[in-house]
Amino acid sequence: xxxxxxxxxxxxxxxxxxxxxxxxxxxxxxxxxxxAKQKLALYEYDCILLDLGLPGxxxxxLLRFLKEKDRxxxxxxxxxxxxxxxxxxxLSLGADxxxxxxxxxxxxxxxxxxxxRRRSFEGKDHFTFNEIDVDLKGKQIKVKDQIVYFTxxxxxxxxxxxxxxxxxxxxxxxxxxxxxxxxxxxDSFDFIYTHIKNIRKKLxxxxxxxxxxxxxxxxxxxxxx
Amino acid sequence: xxxxxxxxxxxxxxxxxxxxxxxxxxxxxxxxxxxAKQKLALYEYDCILLDLGLPGxxxxxLLRFLKEKDRxxxxxxxxxxxxxxxxxxxLSLGADxxxxxxxxxxxxxxxxxxxxRRRSFEGKDHFTFNEIDVDLKGKQIKVKDQIVYFTxxxxxxxxxxxxxxxxxxxxxxxxxxxxxxxxxxxDSFDFIYTHIKNIRKKLxxxxxxxxxxxxxxxxxxxxxx
DNA sequence: CCTCAATAATGAGTATTTTCATAATGTAAA
DNA sequence: TTTACATTATGAAAATACTCATTATTGAGG
Numbered sequence: 001x002x003x004x005x006x007x008x009x010x011x012x013x014x015x016x017x018x019x020x021x022x023x024x025x026x027x028x029x030x031x032x033x034x035x036a037k038q039k040l041a042l043y044e045y046d047c048i049l050l051d052l053g054l055p056g057x058x059x060x061x062l063l064r065f066l067k068e069k070d071r072x073x074x075x076x077x078x079x080x081x082x083x084x085x086x087x088x089x090x091l092s093l094g095a096d097x098x099x100x101x102x103x104x105x106x107x108x109x110x111x112x113x114x115x116x117r118r119r120s121f122e123g124k125d126h127f128t129f130n131e132i133d134v135d136l137k138g139k140q141i142k143v144k145d146q147i148v149y150f151t152x153x154x155x156x157x158x159x160x161x162x163x164x165x166x167x168x169x170x171x172x173x174x175x176x177x178x179x180x181x182x183x184x185x186x187d188s189f190d191f192i193y194t195h196i197k198n199i200r201k202k203l204x205x206x207x208x209x210x211x212x213x214x215x216x217x218x219x220x221x222x223x224x225x
Numbered sequence: 226x227x228x229x230x231x232x233x234x235x236x237x238x239x240x241x242x243x244x245x246x247x248x249x250x251x252x253x254x255x256x257x258x259x260x261a262k263q264k265l266a267l268y269e270y271d272c273i274l275l276d277l278g279l280p281g282x283x284x285x286x287l288l289r290f291l292k293e294k295d296r297x298x299x300x301x302x303x304x305x306x307x308x309x310x311x312x313x314x315x316l317s318l319g320a321d322x323x324x325x326x327x328x329x330x331x332x333x334x335x336x337x338x339x340x341x342r343r344r345s346f347e348g349k350d351h352f353t354f355n356e357i358d359v360d361l362k363g364k365q366i367k368v369k370d371q372i373v374y375f376t377x378x379x380x381x382x383x384x385x386x387x388x389x390x391x392x393x394x395x396x397x398x399x400x401x402x403x404x405x406x407x408x409x410x411x412d413s414f415d416f417i418y419t420h421i422k423n424i425r426k427k428l429x430x431x432x433x434x435x436x437x438x439x440x441x442x443x444x445x446x447x448x449x450x
Numbered sequence: 451c452c453t454c455a456a457t458a459a460t461g462a463g464t465a466t467t468t469t470c471a472t473a474a475t476g477t478a479a480a
Numbered sequence: 481t482t483t484a485c486a487t488t489a490t491g492a493a494a495a496t497a498c499t500c501a502t503t504a505t506t507g508a509g510g
Contacts, residue, residue: 151496191498193459216457216506376466416468418489441476441487 001116001167002026002043006036006062007051007078016049019105020112024167033058037065040073046119047074047112050095063095072122074115076108110176117163129162131208143206153178154199157192161212161222170219196220226341226392227251229270231261231287232303233279241274244330245337249392258283262290265298271344272299272337275320288320297347299340301333335401342388354387356433368431378403379424382417386437386447395444421445 003025007013010031017027028045030036033054040048040062048066052059059077066073077098096115099108121127127134133142139155141148150158160177161169171189178195200210213221228250232238235256242252253270255261258279265273265287273291277284284302291298302323321340324333346352352359358367364380366373375383385402386394396414403420425435438446 153497188499190500194461194498197459197461214458214506378467413469415470415488419468419491421488422490439488 001046002028003112004028004030004036004039004043004045004048004073006030006049006054006059008032008054009051012051015105016108020109023109025112033062036062040065040071044071045073046116047076049076049078049108049112052077052079072119074112074119076111076115078103109173113164120163127159127162129165129211132158132162132203134159134162143203143208146206148202148206150199150202153195154202157195158199161220165222166224168215168218168221172219174219192219226271227253227268228337229253229255229261229264229268229273229298231255231274231279231284232276233257234276237276240330241333244334248334250337258287261287265290265296269296270298271341272301274301274303274333274337277302277304297344299337299344301336301340303328338389338398345388352384352387354390354436357383357387357428359384359387368428368433371431373427373431375424375427378420379427382420383424386445390447391449393440393443393446397444399444 001024003020005013005016005020005027007016007029008031013029013031017029020027028039028043030039033056050059050062054062063075063077066075075095075097077095078101079098096118097111099111121136125135125137127136131144133145134155135141136159141150141155141158156178157174160174171192174192175189178192196212196214200212204210209225211222211225213223215221226249228245230238230241230245230252232241232254233256238254238256242254245252250271253264253268255264258281275284275287279287288300288302291300300320300322302320303326304323321343322336324336346361350360350362352361356369358370359380360366361384366375366380366383381403382399385399396417399417400414403417421437421439425437429435434450436447436450438448440446
């Protein structure tokens with residue numbers, strides 16, 4: 001997953017890059033309008049973090065550029081709350097989300113994941129990976145064209161990992177995804193082991209592979225292989 | 226719950242008023258800056274729906290006014306997506322949420338409920354109603370100073386009804402609140418009967434009243450009485 | 451390589467959530 | 481009033497989710 005960080009404030013840019021790289025994203029940086037435009041001309045990104053605080057309203061300019069070109073890159077706007085004069089036209093210009101500084105990196109991470117996931121589903125009603133086919137509308141999963149029944153939690157979890165293929169997912173992140181806001185209610189994440197075990201069993205029983213690779217001290221990665 | 230609708234487009238204003246009144250809110254209308262300001266000077270509202278499309282940026286002006294006066298009314302901004310020149314400074318100015326036209330009334334309804342709920346919790350860690358005391362941090366409920374154990378779903382449901390005291394809640398709305406996004410996965414809402422039954426029993430066993438009044442064809446209302 | 455401590459997997463038990471069949475109740479029409 | 485029909489209540493059973501104790505695996509440091 002490729003992310004473009006458009007941010008002039010160097011310390012923030014560096015934290016973002018470090019954090020997101022650790023999260024498994026491939027980051028590219030642009031510290032001003034020109035570099036950003038140049039990179040945007042060359043590549044598409046899964047998600048663009050755009051600081052509207054670039055001088056001279058250049059942030060909005062970039063957003064307009066993307067819109068004109070019918071680009072489908074996900075965009076998350078970052079802006080300062082105290083810059084009252086800063087115009088936030090962004091959402092009308094098609095940005096996917098916004099964040100007001102200061103924000104927690106984990107919050108950013110969640111939004112990026114959500115934007116990427118939303119985009120990867122856009123218009124689709126099936127999500128396929130090798131012999132696994134997830135029917136998003138019918139909430140049904142087929143493995144090798146055979147319906148395999150997964151419980152709701154299993155379904156959510158499997159889909160979550162599939163949409164984050166080859167990306168290490170911490171247990172905490174997975175639990176937050178299952179539990180949503182109530183995640184803080186959980187005092188132990190142990191039940192994730194049970195769910196993973198059950199999903200693995202169902203997949204293997206259906207003649208598929210164990211795509212879940214456990215990452216010691218972190219969580220799991222759903223791998224190609 | 227009092228809502229102020231600041232909207233100049235008459236047909237939209239009327240739909241909002243009709244719908245929200247049916248939802249049990251008390252609506253007040255303002256079709257321009259002057260009327261809005263006048264009403265705001267007289268009353269506080271639980272939620273203000275503010276169309277930023279008022280001529281001459283008057284919408285933002287109202288928002289600044291509220292901010293200056295340290296008003297705590299909830300504010301949801303409504304704005305048109307295609308009005309590219311419209312400046313959406315709103316979020317920096319302390320609005321609680323925004324909606325881009327056109328939107329579904331049910332979506333608006335959900336946001337209003339969420340804004341009102343959030344505000345009613347602001348800074349509190351207890352939510353009390355007669356002899357029922359909900360410890361929001363400790364996720365614990367006391368009835369007549371005795372701890373009564375509710376399961377997670379029961380807890381959420383009871384709290385939801387308590388925060389919507391005297392307001393009819395449809396089963397669909399309650400289920401959506403329990404299930405979140407997965408609500409569409411539900412093909413039957415029957416389990417709500419069981420949950421309500423169990424909550425009622427626990428409350429009555431603890432010496433409290435049955436505050437749940439069932440509304441035929443709709444759902445339930447948590448009443449004062 | 452071993453050893454050790456930390457983390458993960460597993461199986462079985464417990465609790466919660468949901469479904470289902472049935473009974474009770476409310477509403478409107480005959 | 482009845483009657484018919486739809487909605488809600490209830491108890492019990494089934495499915496699901498979570499916990500816990502035990503065993504296995506991992507990776508760091510000797």
